[in-house]
Amino acid sequence: MRRSITAVLLGTLVSLHAAQAQADTAGQVTIYRDGFGVPHVQGETSDAVMFGAGYAIAHDRLAAMELARHNTQGRRAELLGASAIDADKVMRSRKLTDETLIRRYRALAPEHRKMIQAMVDGINKRIDDVNADPGRLTPLEFIRWGIKPTRWSLTEYLALITAAPLGRDTYEIRNLEFLKDMTDRYGREKAWQIFNDVVPISDPDSPTIIPAGEDLAPARPIPAPVLSPAQLPPGGVTSAAAQAAPLGPVQGASRCMVIAPRKSASGKVLMLEATADGPEIHLHGGGFDNAGFGSNGWGVPTMGRGAQHGWLMVSGKSEAGTVFAEELNPRNRYEYRHKGEWKKMERRTETITVKGGAPVTHEVAWTIHGPVIAWNIENGTAYSQQMGVHGRELDTWVAFAEMGRAKSLAEFREKGVDRLGWNLGACYGGEDGTIAYFEGGALPKKAAGVDPRLPTPGTGEYEWTGFLTPQEKPHTINPAQGYIFAWNSKATSWSQEGDNARIGAVYRTWLGDRLAGAGTSLSLLDMRDFNGRMFNALGAVDRTQTAPDFFAPYIRNAITASGDSEVARAGEYMLSFNGLYQDRDADQKYDNPGLTLYRAWLEIAPRMLFGDDIGDWWKKIDADRYLTYQTSLLLRAFQGDAAGAPLAVDYFNGRDRTAVMIDTIKATIAEVKARFPGKDMAEWKHPVFWKYFDAALETPDRPQMAEDAPERRLSAVLRLGPTMAPHNGGESWVGLMEIGRDHRALYSVVDAGGQNLFIDPNGKGNPHLTDQTMMHETNELKKISLAPDEIRRTAVSSVTFEYRPQTR
Structure with a gap:
């Protein structure tokens, strides 16, 4: 039977529409490299840009990404041996299952899913290139580890970008141990006095990011320091505290300083950031036009210079989680009481492969509140950790992407800051002269009647009652003092302390507040000088120091x-x-x-x-x-x-x-x-004090700072670059900006040595392996331009790909 002309035409139109849809998802992407190796990724669509970003970052830091992949999977012992077993146990206990990660991924908007998958495709494209020419392109670290580069799965990448907040806010057990020790020594009344002295819920002398009276959120009452009897168990807690200890000091070094136009020489916003190490990248196309710093493997800058603004991030110190003390069933340690019933824990057994040793099994258990982080079997208690970010683990990646793409303060806040899952502080400066600070993340409203410094009874009477809305979170716009300075600080006078962070009058913001407060007619050179002085005050590496x-x-x-x-x-x-x-x-x-x-x-x-x-x-x-x-x-x-x-x-x-x-x-x-x-x-x-890039060189007559372990850079071990340097006291990445339409650039330096950490199988480095090491030590910055003509004119190299997503 002959088809009707209408049917034929309809079929043709459908075919053309499908072909056009496929063409719309394809995109050309070009990666330009400047004189310091920083990649400028230009693409036609947002997913093509992220494909280029994945390729570029994997090109520069594939070994670091591999180590991060093993870390977030709880598999570091495969590479490093028995010394990493305890860290792997912690990560295995807290990481999400693949099934959960996929559910979180499928809940994202289609464009964001495409961008993330494109990032994975770009990483894998680079890995395919490496494996096609292993004798020339395999990073030396893989050979030393005894493994070959392997392609990333989507779930492995999702695990990477959800792992950062997993170890935060776990000090309630330590606080409980202290209170218990004082109670055994002095009795309840004096112990409680000592506890409140040493671990205040909120020190009124603590400096705040937002000046008094300028927080646009309504103040919330600070919990009264009244102990619920259920929070102090009769038995000891020492063993539990030891099991719950984090992997090491959480590196929340980020600080930002934002100067309003009336205090700058140019009449434009000035912005300064210093934070942890990571690669740099510039994204252009698909709504992107932003450059900055990002964590290894993330692709999207987490802070930097955008199309009409600059944005900087600091780790927040709000109460974003709770440790719950679960009452265990005396007959079954894997059942816990909740709302009058015994509930079964979710359980699985993980096998940890150990390089040079026998495999180790580790039991993972979760309650309704979250992963069990410590056991106190003798007293019938398990401690589980509930985090506000739970269920929103992927939102922070999306938030970073949208903060960079924002075309206005409203977009920056609504699509970016308000999307944050992790507790972070966002500093903003616009080309229109606006400066602002927003506390972001999923911040819970905790139950009344319990002390937030100690584990909360998990029996159901003290559950969270919701989350702060964007308007309820601390934020300020154009504060009267003419500047914003944040360094993992307390946001407002009503922000709690005592669990994760305690601040106090001598907190490390003392110098930055003095410099910014007294400064007038400030220039980029003044801001660079401010950075050098804050380096020298050691606030990034020794938090006991002050004036x-x-x-x-x-x-x-x-x-x-x-x-x-x-x-x-x-x-x-x-x-x-x-x-x-x-x-x-x-x-x-x-x-x-x-x-x-x-x-x-x-x-x-x-x-x-x-x-x-x-x-x-x-x-x-x-x-x-x-x-x-x-x-x-x-x-x-x-x-x-x-x-x-x-x-x-x-x-x-x-x-x-x-x-x-x-x-x-x-x-x-x-x-x-x-x-x-x-x-x-x-x-x-x-x-x-000295900063050692090769631990073997440490000597007593050249001391290192107690909290600053040698980095063990492979470039230093192989003598491909500096092996040590006098310690300037500073953080790893520094970024400096003037936010004007005629000054669309970022000035920065990376402490890792350089942008590209690749060392070939024969032990030969690349030109950017250590080209910024001594720049960092002397507080010298390079320029990253966002101007397309300048990028193309000054590019040292370029490569072009055609990105066509695979049908999935």
């Missing part, structure tokens, strides 16, 4: 009252130290002996003051926390009733504060003098 002038009244009293010339001299030296670790005469010693004395005093004074009452808890309570409080606690003690939150316990034990200060200075002199035998106090100069 001595916080303690000046009490040190002055000691100088006057001591009648001891040595105490007076030491006190004057301490006060003459400006808080910056500087070696201006390049003799590999810091210039001021007051630095040596003050640094020692910050350890000796709290030990002497608090040790007899609480042992080493003044320091131990902060073990493994990224932010520490011990110096603010010390200041509150000397301030007495003048402190915003006076201490309830007299840790001076009736002694005069000035007399105690004199004793601490004498003890400091004795300890430091022993390190400089036969030398005058003027010569008590601390040797400069």
Whole structure:
């Protein structure tokens, strides 16, 4: 039977529509490389751009991505051996199943799904190229690990971009251990006083990102420090605390400074960021026109310069999770009581392959609240962690993509910040002169009647009651002070402390606030100078450090009252130290002996003051926390009733504060003098700290900072670049911008050495392996242009691909 003309025409139209749809999904993408190897990816569609991004980042950092893949899968022991088993157990317990990841992925908008899949396709295109020419293109790390590059699955990539927040907000158990120890020692009443002193819910003297009175969100009450009886179990918690300890200090080093037009010389917004290491990229096309920094494998810049704005990110310190204490069934440890019923935990057994050793099995259990992070079987308790981000793990990748693509402040907020799943702070500066800060992420509304510093009973009476809406989260636009400065800080006066972070008056924002507050007619060069000084104040690598002038009244009293010339001299030296670790005469010693004395005093004074009452808890309570409080606690003690939150316990034990200060200075002199035998106090100069890129070179006479482990860069081990350098105290990536229509560029430096970390199978590096290492040490920045003509004119190389998504 002959088909009708209408049917034929209809079939033709359908075929043409299908062909056009296929053409619409295809796209040409070109990757230009500038003189520092930074990729400028230009494509016709958003997924073509992300294909290019995947290829470019895999080209530059395939080995780092492989290590990240193994980490987020809980498979580091396959590469590193038995030393990584404990870390793998933590990740296996907390990572999402493949089925869950796919459900999260399918819930995304079609364009975002295409972009993520294109990123995976780009990574795999590079891996295919490597495996087609392994003798020339295989990164040396793979050979040393004894593996070959393998293609990424979609779920492996989804695991990578959901893993970052998995270990946060787990200090309730540590706090409980401290409270239990004090209760055993002193009884309930005094223990509770000590606990509130050392672990305040909120220190009113803590500096805030948003100035008082300028938070556009309605204030929320800070929970009263009242302990629910159900929060203090009768048994010990030490074993549970040990099992729940995180992998190491969470690296939340990010800081941003935004200067309003009225304080800048050009009348335009100035923006400065310093954060952790990662590759850089510029995306153009498919709605993108933004360049900046991103984590290994992410593809989209997490912060940088956009089409009409700049945006910078910091790790938030809001209460974004809860540790629940689950009551276990005495007859079955895998059942827990919730709302009057015994519920079964979800369970699975994971096998961890260990390089050079036997496989290890690990049991994973989840409750309704989240993964079980610790067990206290003796007392019938399991601790599970509920995170606000649960269910929104992929939203942060989408948020970063849309923050970069935003064409207005409203888009930046609605499509970007409001989409964030993780608790992050977003700093914004627009070409129209607007500056703003938004606290983002899924922030829960916690139940009343429990103390947020301690595990919450998981029996169902204290569940979350919802989440803060965008308008309820801290935010400010164009604050009157004319600047925004955030460094993983407390957002507002009503933000809680005491669980994940405690801030206090001497917090590391002291220098940035002083510089930004006093600055006028500021230029990009001034901002670069600000960065160098904040580097030298060590706030990124030693959170106990602060300016001595916080303690000046009490040190002055000691100088006057001591009648001891040595105490007076030491006190004057301490006060003459400006808080910056500087070696201006390049003799590999810091210039001021007051630095040596003050640094020692910050350890000796709290030990002497608090040790007899609480042992080493003044320091131990902060073990493994990224932010520490011990110096603010010390200041509150000397301030007495003048402190915003006076201490309830007299840790001076009736002694005069000035007399105690004199004793601490004498003890400091004795300890430091022993390190400089036969030398005058003027010569008590601390040797400069060193940053080691090869751990084998560390020596006692060239100290490293306690919190700054050697990086073990392969380039240094193979002597392909610098092996060590005097430590400038700074974070890994620095970005600086002036937000004007005539100045569409980003000035930056990457501490990893360079953009491209590739070392070939024969141990030969590439031109960008270490070309930024010494630039970083000397606070020098390069330019990344967003101007298409300049990019093409100055490109050192380019490559073009045709991206055609596979039918799936």
